Amino acid sequence: MKIALLGCGVVGGGVLEICDSRDDLELKYVLVRREKKELGDRAVFDITTILNDKEIDTVVEVMGGLSPAFEYVSAAMKAGKNVVTANKHLVAHHYCELLELAKENGVAFRCTPAVGGGIPWLYNLERVMRLDKVLSFSGIMNGTTNFILDAMHTEGSDFAEVLALAQELGYAEADPSADIDGLDIQRKCIITANVAFGACLLEEEVPVFGIRHILACDIAAAVSMNRICKMLAFGKLNNGSPAVYVEPSFVRCGELEAAVSTNRNVISFDTELTGKESFYGQGAGRYPTAYNAVADCLDIKNGVKSFYTDIMNPVKPDNSAEKHPYYVRFKGSDEWLDSVSIEKCGEGVVTADVSVAQMHAWAAKAKEADPALFFAGVI
Numbered sequence: 001m002k003i004a005l006l007g008c009g010v011v012g013g014g015v016l017e018i019c020d021s022r023d024d025l026e027l028k029y030v031l032v033r034r035e036k037k038e039l040g041d042r043a044v045f046d047i048t049t050i051l052n053d054k055e056i057d058t059v060v061e062v063m064g065g066l067s068p069a070f071e072y073v074s075a076a077m078k079a080g081k082n083v084v085t086a087n088k089h090l091v092a093h094h095y096c097e098l099l100e101l102a103k104e105n106g107v108a109f110r111c112t113p114a115v116g117g118g119i120p121w122l123y124n125l126e127r128v129m130r131l132d133k134v135l136s137f138s139g140i141m142n143g144t145t146n147f148i149l150d151a152m153h154t155e156g157s158d159f160a161e162v163l164a165l166a167q168e169l170g171y172a173e174a175d176p177s178a179d180i181d182g183l184d185i186q187r188k189c190i191i192t193a194n195v196a197f198g199a200c201l202l203e204e205e206v207p208v209f210g211i212r213h214i215l216a217c218d219i220a221a222a223v224s225m226n227r228i229c230k231m232l233a234f235g236k237l238n239n240g241s242p243a244v245y246v247e248p249s250f251v252r253c254g255e256l257e258a259a260v261s262t263n264r265n266v267i268s269f270d271t272e273l274t275g276k277e278s279f280y281g282q283g284a285g286r287y288p289t290a291y292n293a294v295a296d297c298l299d300i301k302n303g304v305k306s307f308y309t310d311i312m313n314p315v316k317p318d319n320s321a322e323k324h325p326y327y328v329r330f331k332g333s334d335e336w337l338d339s340v341s342i343e344k345c346g347e348g349v350v351t352a353d354v355s356v357a358q359m360h361a362w363a364a365k366a367k368e369a370d371p372a373l374f375f376a377g378v379i
């Protein structure tokens with residue numbers, strides 16, 4: 001198999017190393033935008049060199065971002081090349097267009113490293129769907145936020161301090177917004193929901209609330225309820241539209257997710273026949289992520305010819321039937337919050353069962369009055 005790599009950073013460098021260690025994969029080109037002497041003749045600056053080379057059967061995109069990644073990946077598919085990508089933003093944002101392009105051009109499109117990094121999550125989701133029906137999924141899909149929450153629980157660190165440490169260790173970007181505001185998880189959640197439920201969800205349709213404003217008192221509130229605060233993604237097949245959302249959650253001690261420490265991830269599906277199965281591992285990092293990109297190439301080499309599903313129903317998510325209590329810390333008074341609160345809990349309150357749709361809609365508005373408000377589902 002002859003491969004062209006688009007981008008040679010953290011993940012791309014790993015893909016290059018793994019391919020070079022094998023006899024059955026030849027990495028012929030690496031698209032770069034500045035000189036990289038160590039790549040020698042393999043470095044190319046113009047995508048057309050790759051598109052015009054009939055020998056290249058698979059393009060691995062690990063540049064990140066939407067543009068020019070979308071234009072390059074689309075052009076590669078139109079030129080009859082299979083595509084593997086680790087770029088969750090690209091896949092979540094252009095899901096339908098990319099699936100349709102891959103189908104039209106008869107090429108394989110795989111993105112296992114985009115969700116779960118080193119965990120073969122989408123691969124196993126596709127596998128279980130061959131003979132079983134996925135009813136729901138949930139899990140910890142982001143290592144940075146798990147690292148932060150774990151350190152706040154176990155070390156008593158405050159948010160800013162542990163975020164700075166995560167940046168120092170290379171777990172968090174210089175601009176951590178995509179992680180701490182939950183957008184990274186939202187993208188992985190959308191891709192998973194689309195595959196699991198045959199949907200085609202848009203980013204703006206899936207509500208997300210992050211941990212940017214979490215305080216030590218919120219962690220203390222979770223502990224007082226014998227729970228651990230985790231950032232979770234959820235998807236559940238209800239009649240008609242699926243419930244899909246991302247929010248901090250107070251998880252009962254003793255549950256699997258509560259035990260996931262440092263920057264590790266765990267993602268589970270629940271199916272009609274198999275029941276709950278969970279996949280635990282390294283959700284990011286050079287070698288784990290590169291491993292799944294190269295494994296996708298090997299799957300293509302071994303005959304995989306498509307995406308994980310070809311069903312794209314235009315359903316809208318509906319979170320109005322998903323109900324549970326919430327912990328809410330809000331400065332000031334609010335009529336609706338007062339009407340659903342049942343008890344005080346540290347600096348906040350605990351509500352009766354409230355729908356996910358209602359809580360996210362309320363918080364989006366209430367942030368105008370208290371930008372530092374925080375909530376978490378009590379599950």
Ligand SMILES: NC(=O)c1ccc[n+]([C@@H]2O[C@H](COP(=O)([O-])OP(=O)(O)OC[C@H]3O[C@@H](n4cnc5c(N)ncnc54)[C@H](OP(=O)(O)O)[C@@H]3O)[C@@H](O)[C@H]2O)c1
Pocket residue numbers: 006007008009010011012031032033034062063064065068086087088089113114117283284285286289
């Ligand atoms: N890092 C992880 O653990 C991880 C895990 C799962 C998924 N991912 C995904 O994998 C992708 C890559 O992540 P990464 O961590 O490897 O990022 P990275 O270290 O920033 O690498 C990206 C590379 O792409 C290059 N690039 C960007 N635009 C380009 C262009 N127009 N032409 C040529 N080269 C271009 C950059 O070149 P310059 O050096 O010139 O900037 C850089 O070398 C992202 O979509 C990310 O979400 C990463």
